[in-house]
Amino acid sequence: MCGKAHAQVYCEIDTLAAANQEILIEPYRTQNYSNYSFCVRIYVHVIRKSSHMGGQSPSDVSLALSYLDTAFNPHNIYFVWDHQIDYIDDDSEFYSPGASVFDINNHPDGVDIYMYDDSVGFLGWDGYGTSSQPKTAFLVSGFMEDPVTLQTYPLVKSHILSHEMGHVLSLWHTHHGTGENTQQDPYECPEFADGSNSAICGDYITDTPADPDMNYKVDFATCQWLESGFDGNGDPDDPNDPGDPYDPDEHNIMGHSVVPCMSYLTPKQGNRMKVAMTIIPALTAVSNYTLSGYPCATAGLNFYPNAMDGELNLDLREKPANTYPYQIFDAYGVMVLSGESQNVLKTIDTSGLDEGLYFLHFYDNGQLTIKQLLVEH
Ligand SMILES: [Zn+2]
Ligand SMILES: [Zn+2]
Structure with missing residues (x-):
């Protein structure tokens, strides 16, 4: 434990996958989805010892998920959870968190959250988080310690x-x-x-200031970044002009700040996530969005196959008795099919549609839900 920077957390992302997503996002960075509400399905896994001991309790899980609501709901991004906890009781997983856990009971239609114990770090680190967009999964483990007061902060129950x-x-x-x-x-x-x-540079977000990587060198009490630096954007002919001083935001959740200071995402960060959820295939599979109302109240809307060929099955048998209008739009916004269904299994003939991307608009008591569809013949 000696000589270790206690406040540090090891966070790694699958940068190759994320970079590939940037190629998809780049043309759409300025699309504005601020008026849309999005719903993301989540699944919760808790890793315990083989003896079924340790790990996060159900109330810990509720507290943890409340951080997600605090961070994302202000941007009209909501989460829907089936209130089931999947317990993974395995000492080898419990004591060595790693991305290989993403293959255990992973769901393609939701973000899988793997919650490890507050006491378990990673290699020499006290705390650990890692994520995979292709697997729509992440894990959080361990804690962060204030080097001044020695108070510890469990990362599962934080904005990590x-x-x-x-x-x-x-x-x-x-x-x-x-800085990365x-x-x-x-x-x-x-x-x-x-x-x-x-x-066009940095995090591609215009309402977050330039950040050279705070590297957790932030005072837990005052939230002040403890270092300083210049951006090198000075007069190239003047060796004494280092450029402008950095003033990173210690409160932004996507910085390497310390847990008690991390508190929000900006509106532009919210918009970027919405853009991604409309175009990244792995994210369209875990989310839906709407222009009106609360987007998570879509239980009972099931459809398959996707991609479809000659027909689309709209399965509304879990919904209450009602008449449900639907429309299918092509990628250019042209309505190509429309109709309505009772709460039954309805088969829609799609054999006349060209191959490509479509959008199902589904109305439940006037509330619109939009789902992506693919046609492949
Ligand atoms: Zn990170
Ligand atoms: Zn920025």
Whole structure:
């Protein structure tokens, strides 16, 4: 334990996968989804010892998920959970957190959250978080310690959970491109402190300031970044001009700040996640969105297969008796099919549709839910 920076957390993201997603997102970075509400399905796994001991209790899980609501609901991103906890009781998993756990009981239609014990770190680190967007999964483990007061903060019950969810939903660190070079993202470049290139460099988010990577060097009590630096954007002919001083946001959840200071995501970060949820295949599979009302109240809307060929089965048998209008739009916004169904298994003929991306608009008591559909013949 000696000589170790107690406040540090090891956070790794699958940068190759994330970089590939950036190629998809780049043309749509400025699309505005601020008026839309999104719903993300989540699944909770708790890792315990083989003896069924240790790990997060059900009330711990509720507290943990409340951090997600605090971070994401202000951006009209909501979560739906079946209130089931999947217990993985295995000493070898319990004591050595790692991304291999993402293959245990993973769901393709939701973000799988693997919650480890508060006491279990990773290698020499006290705390650990890692995420995979292709598997729409992340894990959080261990704790963070204030080096001044020696108070410890369990990471599962903190915005580290929100931080990892942010990565799954396509957020980079606030220091991406500036203090973090993945060598994988073809667009990455340092963000200047004056904001002049914030749309195309750094984290590609214009309402987060340039961040050279705070590296957890933040005072737990005052939330002040304890170091300083310049962005190098000075007069190239003046060796005494180091550029502008960095002023990173210690409260942003996607920075490497300390747990009691991490508190929000910005509106532009919220919008970027929504953009990603409309175009990244792994994310469209775990989310849906709507222009009106609360987007998670869509229980009982089932449809298959997707991709479809000659027919689409709209299975509304879990819904209450009612008449449910639906429409199918192509990728250009042209309505190609419409109809309505009772709460039955309805088969819709799609043999006349060209191959490609479509959108199912489904109305439940006037509330619109939009789902992505693929046609492949
Ligand atoms: Zn991270
Ligand atoms: Zn930024």
